[in-house]
Amino acid sequence: MRLKSGKLAGATTLALSCLLTLTFVLTGCTPQTTEKAKPDPNQAFIDSFCKGEPDMTVTFPEAEFAKAKELQKQKKLDSAQKLLLDKLEDARKSARGTTQLGQYLTRLNNIFFERGNDTQAVKYGEIASKIFYDQPLAxxxxxxxxxNLHSYLGMSYERMGKYKEAELEFQKAIRIATNAPRAEVADDWMRLLYQRLAACFDAQKQPEKAKKVRESLKNLKRG
Incomplete structure (x- = not known):
């Protein structure tokens, strides 16, 4: 029996449709999932600081790094910020993925915080944190x-109303400070950390946790 051309075309179309449907079911592929995922520009920015090797042909801006600290102490925050940002690319290239770059970004984080720019403070502070923890212990x-870094991140998150994130940062800072020699972390700073942590619990309507933190502060003893 011969099919008319119209019926043949319809049968062919139906067969192809069924075949494609079966292929998608068996392989899990769909037209949408076969497209390449678009790169995340934020992740690419983070990776540019954390991944790869330092460029030995570029000099780390040590003088500017030290000068920014002095400007920060003098409350010349605009000048300190500009100095660090102007040399940020040199710092990134010359010390990519190293503790030295993490320290540079920590100083930048501190200055952004003191200028009230919590978004930028968190941006660079989180990269610094990743760099620090990616390092071998030695x-x-x-x-x-x-x-310092966990404290400033915590204070930025607190000002942004992100109390859970702030809570975690303050807890990390307290844990590290508790195990550090007393000469390395001042008692006043320890008290500040406990006070800010308690305030975060207050903001999250967790009075019992806030009470325990304040009791711990009263009984704080350091070696």
């Missing part, structure tokens, strides 16, 4: 750098 910075 190459990590001493405790005050960790305490």
């Amino acid at each position: 190459k990590r910075p001493i405790a005050p750098w960790f305490v």
Whole structure:
């Protein structure tokens, strides 16, 4: 029996449709999932600081790094921020993925915080944190750098109303400071951390946790 051309075309179309449907079911492929995922520009930015090797042909801006600290102490925050941002690319290239770059970004984080720019403070602070924790133990910075970074991240998150994130940062800072020599973390700073942590619990309507933190502060003893 011969099919008319119209019926043949219809049968062919139906067969192809069934075949494609079966292929998608068996392989899990759909036209949408076969498209390449678009790169995340934010992740690419983070990776540019954390991944890869330092470029030995570029000099780390040590003088500017030290000068920014002095400007920060003098409350010349605009000048300190500009100095660090102007040399950020040199710092990134010359010290990519190293503790030295993490310290540079920590200082930038501190200055952004003191200027009230919490978005930028968190942006660079989180990259610094990743760099620090990616280091082998022997190459990590001493405790005050960790305490500083977690403290400032916590205070930025608190000002942004992100109390859970702030809580976690303050807890990390307290834990590290507790195990550090007393000479490395001042008692006043420890008290500040406990006070800010309690305030975060207050903001999250967790009075019992806030009470325990304040009791711990009263009984705080350091060696």
